[in-house]
Amino acid sequence: MIPAKFDYVRPSSVEEAVTALRDAGEDAKILAGGQSLLPVLRLRLAAPSVIIDLGGIADLRRISEDGDRIAIGAMAPHHDVMRDDLVKQHVTLLSQATATVADPQVRHRGTLGGALAHADPAGDLGAVALALDAEFVIAGASGTRTVGASEFFVDYFTTAIGEGEILTQVRFPKYTGWTSHYEKFNRTAQAWSMCAVAVALRLDGGSIAEARVGLTNMGTTPIRASGVEAALVGQQASADAARAAAEHATEGTAAPSDADAAADYREHLARVLTGRAVLAAAG
Ligand SMILES: Cc1cc2nc3c(=O)[nH]c(=O)nc-3n(C[C@H](O)[C@H](O)[C@H](O)COP(=O)(O)OP(=O)(O)OC[C@H]3O[C@@H](n4cnc5c(N)ncnc54)[C@H](O)[C@@H]3O)c2cc1C
Secondary structure (H helix, E strand, O other): OOOOOOEEEOOOOHHHHHHHHHHHHHHEEEEOOOOOHHHHHHOOOOOOOEEEEHHHOHHHHOEEEEOOEEEEEOOOEHHHHHHOHHHHHHOHHHHHHHOOOOOHHHHHHOEHHHHHHHOOOOOOHHHHHHHOOOEEEEEEOOEEEEEEHHHHEEEOOEEOOOOOOEEEEEEEEOOOOOEEEEEEEOOOOOOOOOEEEEEEEEEEOOEEEEEEEEEEOOOOOOEEOHHHHHHHOOOEOOHHHHHHHHOOOOOOOOOOOOOOOOHHHHHHHHHHHHHHHHHHHHO
16 A cells, blocks of 8 residues: 655754654654554554654764764664674674564664664564663753663553654663574564574673573563573573573563464473573573
């Protein structure tokens, strides 16, 4: 179907975009890569009167080093994030998970900010942002604010981005020297996650000194697997430790039942994939 009629605005700065958003009122929609928004418009599930395209704001595509953080512009396409040397070196888990998103076409158009703002619980990047304690920089008419990942994901397709606000940057602490793995289970290649597990470990000799674990599609938001993390820390990096920790994978989850999988099957997957991801991250 063809989308309903809308006005199109292409600002060249964040300030212009915020002003355009304010002027357009609650009936405006931000366009990033369009990989989720355009299908929604074409199916007429939404009919905004104004589309504000962030594609003309070059600054929002930048990936840079900022002290102990890697700062990624909201409009950085998945392809750039996946291949960026700073990301590969300091936030390896993000690079690994981004490589599993969809196919090359979608990865060239879709953006990190768009995916996180969309907050689909089956999306692969929310669990990574949550496990790695990313910070979200959000711009609005009254300035800029920063929200931690634990407050950013509010509910099903709902984030802390308020009306009239734009996500401009996602900042990841550096995890230099950590090992990591993203274990994704999907029905067909290039499809969304039925369930997936993001793991980053700091190994000290043969033991696990620190662990970060996030779950995809095990609730209405990405979920931090704190029980798994606690069970791993201080353990030797072994198959037994991975198996024991994986038993905690469903704590605090509320797995959905849908056409892809029943909740109890997803819970089984969460345990199995957690064990695999920990072992792969531990090498
Ligand atoms: C065939 C297909 C397969 C896919 N498979 C996967 C997959 O396996 N894993 C996965 O994680 N994702 C997958 N995706 C989604 C992909 O990751 C997209 O990047 C993501 O859905 C949206 O990113 P986008 O940049 O295209 O955002 P858009 O579609 O442009 O926007 C999405 C939503 O976020 C809002 N928004 C966008 N940017 C901002 C911003 N800066 N500030 C505030 N609001 C904003 C928009 O208004 C809109 O509501 C798939 C998509 C397709 C089409």
